[in-house]
Amino acid sequence: MAGAGAAARLTNMLRFALSAALVVLAATLGLAPAAADRGRLALGASIAKANCSRCHAIGRTGASANPKAPPFRYLARRYPLSNLEEALGEGIVVGHEGPEMPQFRFDAQQIEALLAYLASIQR
Ligand code: HEC
Numbered sequence: 001m002a003g004a005g006a007a008a009r010l011t012n013m014l015r016f017a018l019s020a021a022l023v024v025l026a027a028t029l030g031l032a033p034a035a036a037d038r039g040r041l042a043l044g045a046s047i048a049k050a051n052c053s054r055c056h057a058i059g060r061t062g063a064s065a066n067p068k069a070p071p072f073r074y075l076a077r078r079y080p081l082s083n084l085e086e087a088l089g090e091g092i093v094v095g096h097e098g099p100e101m102p103q104f105r106f107d108a109q110q111i112e113a114l115l116a117y118l119a120s121i122q123r
Helices: 002-029 031-051 072-077 081-089 108-121
Strands: none
Touching: 031 108, 072 081, 072 108, 081 108
């Protein structure tokens, strides 16, 4: 039946047009960047866990393993988090003095991720 075939084609075209419109809408609303943000936060969290958590509390709750190390969620109360960017880039973190001072090597992407993660947990 020619009529049914045409109707099916029309339905398919509408479906295609609708899904194309949804893709454009999603891009406009910034859903893709949101996924990128989640990836960056996850990277930042894993860096903090691997390098910092044996002393600092790195989450939204909980106490630091080393009582002298401030929980990360309160860091922004002391100074803007962006102050840490340069220190992290140079492999030092301000305030780490004496024999306990760990050395870090982070690239720009890791630093960005760590700072984004720190920003996400501040209280
Ligand atoms: C071996 C233990 C240890 C590790 C590992 C460690 N820290 Fe610390 N950190 C400390 C201690 C102790 C202090 C508090 C020092 C002080 O106030 O004199 C501190 C303080 C800080 C401060 C606050 C400095 C200030 O001026 O207020 C920041 C920021 C910081 N650490 C970031 C980090 C980051 C980021 C990591 C992981 C990449 C990390 N630390 C890993 C022990 C550690």
